[in-house]
Amino acid sequence: xxxxxxxxxxxxxxxxxxxxxxxxxxxxxxxxxxxxxxxxxxxxxxxxxxxxxxxxxxxxxxxxxxxxxxxxxxxxxxxxxxxxxxxxxxxxxxxxxxxxxxxxxxxxxxxxxxxxxxxxxxxxxxxxxxxxxxxxxxxxxxxxxxxxxxxxxxxxxxxxxxxxxxxxxxxxxxxxxxxxxxxxxxxxxxxxxxxxxxxxxxxxxxxxxxxxxxxxxxxxxxxxxxxxxxxxxxxxxxxxxxxxxxxxxxxxxxxxxxxxxxxxxxxxxxxxxxxxxxxxxxxxxxxxxxxxxxxxxxxxxxxxxxxxxxxxxxxxxxxxxxxxxxxxxxxxxxxxxxxxxxxxxxxxxxxxxxxxxxxxxxxxxxx
Numbered sequence: 132x133x134x135x136x137x138x139x140x141x142x143x144x145x146x147x148x149x150x151x152x153x154x155x156x157x158x159x160x161x162x163x164x165x166x167x168x169x170x171x172x173x174x175x176x177x178x179x180x181x182x183x184x185x186x187x188x189x190x191x192x193x194x195x196x197x198x199x200x201x202x203x204x205x206x207x208x209x210x211x212x213x214x215x216x217x218x219x220x221x222x223x224x225x226x227x228x229x230x231x232x233x234x235x236x237x238x239x240x241x242x243x244x245x246x247x248x249x250x251x252x253x254x255x256x257x258x259x260x261x262x263x264x265x266x267x268x269x270x271x272x273x274x275x276x277x278x279x280x281x282x283x284x285x286x287x288x289x290x291x292x293x294x295x296x297x298x299x300x301x302x303x304x305x306x307x308x309x310x311x312x313x314x315x316x317x318x319x320x321x322x323x324x325x326x327x328x329x330x331x332x333x334x335x336x337x338x339x340x341x342x343x344x345x346x347x348x349x350x351x352x353x354x355x356x357x358x359x360x361x362x363x364x365x366x367x368x369x370x371x372x373x374x375x376x377x378x379x380x381x382x383x384x385x386x387x388x389x390x391x392x393x394x395x396x397x398x399x400x401x402x403x404x405x406x407x408x409x410x411x412x413x414x415x416x417x418x419x420x421x422x423x424x425x426x427x428x429x430x431x432x433x434x435x436x437x438x439x440x441x442x443x444x445x446x447x448x449x450x451x452x453x454x455x456x457x458x459x460x461x462x463x464x465x466x467x468x469x470x471x472x473x474x475x476x477x478x479x480x481x482x483x484x485x486x487x488x489x490x491x492x493x494x495x496x497x498x
Contacts, residue, residue, distance in 0.1 A: 145343075146336040149308050150192055154200070157189055158304055158332075159296040166291060167197050176201055176238070177289040179261050179270040181246075183277040184293025187331025190273040191244055193293075197271070198240035206234040209241050214248040222249070222256045229260065229268045238269050246272040247279035254281055261287045295330030298322065304332060305339055314343060315353035323359050338363070363403070371407045372445055374487075375415070379453040381495050383488055390484055401479045405472060409465055411446065415457050419450035456494060464490055 151157045154164050170176055180197075182190040191210070198208045211225065225241065233239045249257070261270060261284065272288060274280060296304070302318075302325045309316050324342065328335025345362040346354050370393065377385045395401050450457050468486045475482045 144337070145308060145312070145340045146333050149311070149336065151189065151196065154193075154196055157193060157196070159300045160189055160193065160293055163193065163291045163293055167193070167200075171197075171200055176269060178264050178268070179288040180272065181277070181280075181285060181288035181290045182271060182273045182293060183290060184275070185295045185330055186275050187328075187333035187335075188293040188295055189332060190293050191242060194240075194242045194271040194273060198238075198242070198269075201240070201269070202237045203240050204234065204236050207236040207239045209239070211241065211243050212245065213243045213253075214245040217249045217253050219250065219252040219256045222253045226256070226260045230265055233267055237267070239267055240269045240271060242271045242273065244273045245275065246284070247274045247276045249284075251281075254284055258283055258287070296332060297330075298325045301325035301328055301330075301332065301335045305335060308336065308339065312343075317353075317355050319356040320354050320359040323356065323363070327363060368407065368411070368442060371404065371411060372442060374408060375411055376445075376449060378487065378491060378494075379449055379456045381491050383491050386487055386491060387484070390487070395480050395483070398479060401483055402472070405468065405483065409462075412457070412462055412465060415446040415450050416459065416462055418447055419454055419457050461490070461494070464493065 154168060157164055180194075182194060184190055195208065209228075211221075229239065229241065231239075264270060270288075272284070277285070277290075302321045305321050305324060306316075308314075309321075320342070324338050325335055327338050342354055342359050342362045346358055351358065370389070374386065374389060377389060393400075393404060395404060468483070471482050471486055472479055
């Protein structure tokens, strides 16, 4: 029992364990890293940087690495969450602290995360110091929403943009971690986890850990697609293909019977069902538009859905047999369901069912 407790205490989340510790460890941000490396090499350190990009793309991590690379010891690196410390008094305290000497480092670095959350008065109080900070101070402002920042803040910083990784880059990172951790996992699972990460290294690695823990609890020695789908609450694609077919056939009773067989007892599972249906419908529409030939431009869409050849052939048949239903008009009607699902908290299952029945009725009426 004692050993188990020690292991729990010493457990480090994968996203923290594999957080880059140097510029060379950072993946997918080559342009940003080169800019920062050159500024250090040429001794042209800006007094203020703005790191902008989606969540989980490495902004704070790179800020810490940059601070270390310009000679800061840990005592001279300060992080402030601007989402919860966003008032004028918080900024005044920061300004006063910045005036103090370093603890032996050449620079004192302040990393302000989610800086777009600063109040208007807080941002205004920060302007003069941001433009003319003490010579030993470097400010690094990080934001996921640059558009919410006043131009007066942006204009005083050197902006470094962080791009969201594509599926391939995320898969490569996940595979590296799995190899390091000796985790056996199939390629389809890696693609599915990367897609679920929505362009965030942190989210994708967190999802990987969730799947690993689930498999460990069930005493399985490897991770396969069905395990990953189950852990993430994803629905069986074959059954969702059948739903799509039933919609094309305008079979209301068949729709009701099949949906009742789905495990849609949580918000996550209902949303997963809906997203899978949209994804498959969109792919069938693209196949129809491309004259039923799966061309190169469809490869990315097909890889995201993890469909096998038989399932792709089924989509192609739907595109051929029901061209008036596999259309942009029907897809837009399906997309309109998103608002209804988001507005409902307790009745999502009913909203989903009735919305699909209503879609079939509209298709029937438009014959």
